Amino acid sequence: MTADAVDDAGDDAADAADAAGDAGEAAPGGMLIDHRQVHGAIEHYYERGWTDGLPVVPPTESYLAEFLAQVDRSPDEVVAAMPHLNRECTLRLAAINSIMAGCLPEYFPVVLAMLDALRADTGARGATRFSSGLWQSTTGTVPITVVNGPVRLRLGFNCKGNIFGPGFRPNATIGRALRLIAMNVLGLKPHVLDQSTHANPAKYTCCIAENEEESPWEPMSVEAGYGPEASTVAFMMMRSCMHIEARSAIRPEHVLSDVANTVARTGVLYSEKSACLLVVSPEHAQLLASHGWDKKDVREFVAANAVCTREALERAGKTGISRDMHWLVPSEHPDAMQGEEPTFERRDGQDVHFVLGSPDDVVVVVAGAANAGVSTVIELMGATTAPSGRGGGRLPAMSEIVMSSRSATTSPRPL
Amino acid sequence: MSVCTDKFRTTAEAMARLHGFEGYRFVTVPHPIASLELPQLAHLAADVLGEVLAILEVSE
Numbered sequence: 001m002t003a004d005a006v007d008d009a010g011d012d013a014a015d016a017a018d019a020a021g022d023a024g025e026a027a028p029g030g031m032l033i034d035h036r037q038v039h040g041a042i043e044h045y046y047e048r049g050w051t052d053g054l055p056v057v058p059p060t061e062s063y064l065a066e067f068l069a070q071v072d073r074s075p076d077e078v079v080a081a082m083p084h085l086n087r088e089c090t091l092r093l094a095a096i097n098s099i100m101a102g103c104l105p106e107y108f109p110v111v112l113a114m115l116d117a118l119r120a121d122t123g124a125r126g127a128t129r130f131s132s133g134l135w136q137s138t139t140g141t142v143p144i145t146v147v148n149g150p151v152r153l154r155l156g157f158n159c160k161g162n163i164f165g166p167g168f169r170p171n172a173t174i175g176r177a178l179r180l181i182a183m184n185v186l187g188l189k190p191h192v193l194d195q196s197t198h199a200n201p202a203k204y205t206c207c208i209a210e211n212e213e214e215s216p217w218e219p220m221s222v223e224a225g226y227g228p229e230a231s232t233v234a235f236m237m238m239r240s241c242m243h244i245e246a247r248s249a250i251r252p253e254h255v256l257s258d259v260a261n262t263v264a265r266t267g268v269l270y271s272e273k274s275a276c277l278l279v280v281s282p283e284h285a286q287l288l289a290s291h292g293w294d295k296k297d298v299r300e301f302v303a304a305n306a307v308c309t310r311e312a313l314e315r316a317g318k319t320g321i322s323r324d325m326h327w328l329v330p331s332e333h334p335d336a337m338q339g340e341e342p343t344f345e346r347r348d349g350q351d352v353h354f355v356l357g358s359p360d361d362v363v364v365v366v367a368g369a370a371n372a373g374v375s376t377v378i379e380l381m382g383a384t385t386a387p388s389g390r391g392g393g394r395l396p397a398m399s400e401i402v403m404s405s406r407s408a409t410t411s412p413r414p415l
Numbered sequence: 416m417s418v419c420t421d422k423f424r425t426t427a428e429a430m431a432r433l434h435g436f437e438g439y440r441f442v443t444v445p446h447p448i449a450s451l452e453l454p455q456l457a458h459l460a461a462d463v464l465g466e467v468l469a470i471l472e473v474s475e
Binding site: 187 | 426429430433452
């Protein structure tokens with residue numbers, strides 16, 4: 001990919017619809033299509049640089065119309081924008097890239113809710129983080145979305161095992177749609193505007209669903225104030241993904257001490273604070289709940305115990321703070337501010353640094369198979385954002401999934 | 416006036432073009448700089464000072 005290609009990214013995406021015509025409509029009456037036409041269409045998308053490295057589904061105008069009919073919104077509506085890149089994504093372009101990702105038409109309201117949540121994701125200064133350079137960072141941050149509500153069962157989302165793995169079309173293709181939009185419409189191509197040093201495999205796709213049926217706690221969407229009939233998408237930015245092996249844990253403290261230790265690794269700290277999404281397996285959730293622990297207790301325990309000692313930070317060269325970015329650097333680093341260091345508190349005879357700013361920096365969902373004491377810590381970029389949860393805590397940006405009223409008796413109809 | 420390391424040249428050129436500043440002039444230094452100590456940074460700065468002044472159209 002050359003720098004020249006970047007300028008064409010937005011135009012390329014628009015051209016994708018024209019290319020759809022070239023790919024040919026499905027032949028009426030079940031006529032066979034020559035395989036060379038199909039392969040030729042797929043190769044055309046490779047040649048234009050419109051893929052994530054995997055083959056895409058060539059869109060057609062008639063199939064695009066099916067996607068657009070799923071929502072009561074204008075095809076020209078801007079559903080995502082990166083002003084600092086002079087790029088916008090219309091609803092129509094989002095639909096085209098959803099087709100290319102392999103979505104079914106009925107998935108499209110979920111894609112749009114994902115983009116709505118993404119736009120609602122704000123940083124500490126209240127500005128949307130989508131319009132920041134976060135998506136181009138060398139860290140290689142990755143969008144992760146969590147689906148709640150009846151739509152999980154209606155569309156067949158996997159939430160009960162291998163949740164970060166392959167095999168389930170809604171999870172795989174809806175997450176992929178966001179990546180294709182980022183690459184094809186917004187121009188975030190690797191080696192050019194996407195400057196990730198490594199990124200991680202979730203960058204192809206990462207859309208999970210909460211296992212509400214096997215959770216002892218209320219779903220995250222209900223926690224945020226939505227009714228149980230509502231279907232929602234929550235949006236976060238992932239840095240890394242790590243498993244917690246606590247298969248023989250007997251008490252809540254066993255599981256959550258493993259979690260806190262993982263959250264507090266020095267390697268995650270480029271600045272003073274971190275944040276995480278804790279994906280609790282049903283087995284761990286049941287253990288915690290059987291001792292009377294709820295999500296709030298989990299957040300508070302992890303925040304209180306995710307600590308680094310001064311010695312650990314010194315060994316990692318992270319006891320200084322840089323001037324402008326306030327990153328952790330060696331205290332002798334040329335950019336370190338004189339006399340400045342991370343905040344330490346005295347605990348059990350040693351100086352410790354709290355890696356999480358507050359319990360709000362831990363998001364808790366239940367997902368996975370109820371077959372082992374294995375949970376997952378997802379390190380997040382930045383603190384969680386609005387809206388506030390019912391319990392007064394803060395939750396990730398979230399949006400309700402709404403489909404067209406044309407196929408319902410009431411308008412609009414939640415999925 | 417922008418200075419970046421050579422590993423970010425492609426991105427910097429792309430960003431300049433996106434904002435309508437094709438051919439925008441900036442200075443690059445060898446990557447990396449985040450792990451250099453002060454004498455090494457001073458050496459780098461001295462090496463590119465002429466380029467910086469030229470872009471700013473300032474005489475030494």
